[in-house]
Amino acid sequence: MSQSYNPKVIEPKWQKTWLDEKAFAATNDFTKPKFYALVEFPYPSGQGLHVGHPRPYTALDIVSRKRRMQGYNVLYPMGWDAFGLPTENFAIKNKIHPRLVTKNNVARFKEQLQSLGFSFDWDREINTTDPNYYHWTQWIFLKLFNAGLAYKTEMPINWCTSCKVGLANEEVVNGVCERCGAPVVRKVKSQWMLKITEYADKLIDDLDGVDYIERVKVSQKNWIGRSEGAEVDFTLAGKDEKLTVYTTRPDTLFGVTYMVMSPEHPYIDKFKADIKNYDEIMAYRDEAAKKSDFERSELAKDKTGVCIDGLTAVNPVTGKEIPIWISDYVLMTYGTGAIMAVPAHDSRDWEFAKKFNMPIIEVVAGGRDVQEEVFEAKTGTMVNSDFLNGMDFATAKRTMIDYLEEKGIGRSKKNFKLRDWVFSRQRYWGEPIPIIHCDKCGYVPLKEEDLPLVLPEVESYMPTDNGESPLAAMEDWVNVKCPCCGGPAKRETDTMPQWAGSSWYFLRYTDPDNDNALASPEALKYWMPVDWYNGGMEHTTLHLLYSRFWHKFLYDQGIVPCAEPYSKRTSHGMILGSNGEKMSKSRGNVVNPDDVVNEFGADTLRTYEMFIGAFDLAASWSEEGVKGCRRFLERVWKLQDMIVDGEGFSEELEVKMHQTIKKVSSDFEAMKFNTAIAAMMSLVNDFYKAGRITKAEFKTFIILLNPVAPHITEELWNIAGFEGRLYNAQWPEHDDDKTVEATIKLVAQINGKTRAVIDAPADIDKDSAIALAKEAVSARLTGTIIKEIYVPGKLVNIVMK
């Protein structure tokens, strides 16, 4: 009899062995077929690992382990995305240096990850806060700066009143700071920006060439928000100046009955002298400025506005004079900050027109009465539109744009929702921006040989009340000589956002110790692109977009060998508490992975998280489900007592063995881990029914299970005395001919309803099958047979009237 299954002993033992033997180190043999699997590196928070982390890590661990056994040179790395606010806030509160906080958190995370038996290549571990790493983050920034893609500008930023830090749009959720929940207000500051908008088209178009799950592509496209339309110049009545608007519906130009400018539009000041109700307009502008973006959209339904008295525009196609309004439903940050209003065919304009009694002119026929209901559909026929009359939407749009361009009063134009990336943070715990400001020479980049610009030690990490970074107080560090003219100059004191380090980390894994380049061209050429990248849906519009942008830039610079960083992107579902709600301390439904490992073992946790349900859907935690998986592993453990001698697979299980090899192999690749495990459970049930297992069956089975439960299977391999290590074993292959049973269950249906199931030889021909089926259901064959359908190997359907 075997000893009892004790994961507490065998799991640490094998974890140590794998490390000692460098079992999962990727080799630099660039002639072997490669497989680069990537999971998002974690932010090492003070809370430690969450049960959500192992789900994606186990998934790609399974694929990586399988691919290694299939002969691939696999790179499956791990590292730490360690700059960031929570660490800094913790450091401030507890008066510990963020470097030490990070060190402690990383140590804890690493221990936890190792206790789960992931086959990460720990020789390639990286840390974004390591100067040898952020050396190259800064280097990329210099490249961006020198290419004109990094610039500094005064702009209103989202200012968190609690963190005292500027936030990217993406970090503001429902008007509050994503991290701390405090209100976010607008504040004008000089900020470093990255021109991600320069790559907006490529970021959309190149999605066609990559294998991302559809919802990721859709989200990225929506976030970038490309729209194609035209700019149209409206002359201001009695002036030479023009008011330019952006529209996606130039076809409706004949239906324009008024115009609207954003309250912040510069024309309000420019034409102050002409505007008779200037005070009223200014009052409206102040009112709008007081509202946060959130409040503006909260009040979206109820339109407000003021008509400008003394300034009107001329519709360039009708020649009619029309009023200009200001309203906060028009945003200064999109298009030109002004719109032409077509109330008949735009719901916002329609609401506004109804409220302020502006005329509504139908120019697209096909809807109901436009005085009663807006008609926005891009179908129907143009009316009341002179030379466009009778055309459909597409023709009218094209014709109008041609007309505008010919007359020089408009032009075809694309617009994007995507904005440039606000790249500075007034914080300590981030990469210093390697720029020096000289009054004479302007912004001067550091020389490459002066990198890394190391984050200096400061006494206090508190951001200052005036919104400067803590680095600003360090005069010794700040005041330097200009590298250009030698005169007095100051260092940039803002640091980079957390997204910086994660925008290129997958490149560093290919050659993590390189001191001369971010990675060698050879390593990049061999390993890139990442073959399979799995991560959370929450990173679809931020990290994924930012890193694609940087990669495309590096590609244009000739530094990386491919235009896209990731060939394939998948996403995992969240793990919810047992009550079906998101796990959180306040809800009291948090499960700690350490506890699960202690009580049941890492293999049980891994098996459970893969068995819990479809990988891409959210799943609720169940303690009973965990126990069930432990029970399964116990049954696997006891197979060792049922081993019998003999060559090959037993006759009764041969088909099932081949079927299982086939199913497990393909299900792992398709991320259908739950059904792969179900198939292995079913096979174990069959071994128990047989009461024995042959040596070949045992060996094959533990190889199949190994990627899911690596420790128990490695131990069983060792106990059974198989040669070498299981992690080095060869993945089994199935024989398609042997996945088919000699006899089948032939289903006999009448009018699609099953009436009998008959045993029949697998290779039965159509006529015999139909004859057999008819015999089985003869009692029911009372009507006229119209049709007989035979699905080979499956069923006969007799259609009867």
Add this chain to the structure above:
RNA sequence: GCGGAUGUGGCGGAAUGGUAGACGCAGCAGACUCAAAAUCUGCCGGGGGCGACUCCGUGAGGGUUCGAGUCCCUCUAUCCGCACCA
């Protein structure tokens, strides 16, 4: 409002257009045990029938098909993004 996803037993979930409910959990029964736990074996959607059987059943309603959980249309509920982007 727009976009995306989901809806199948008591529960988690399976089903290339071909026997709906694999596998697991919970439950029930039996074996083992002085007993319990653990383990092993069997049963396990609902109605009707002693029974061989039979009818109903995949959120609702239509449709396509010899045949629909699966494909098409309409609706509904829940979840997740985005939100005046002209």
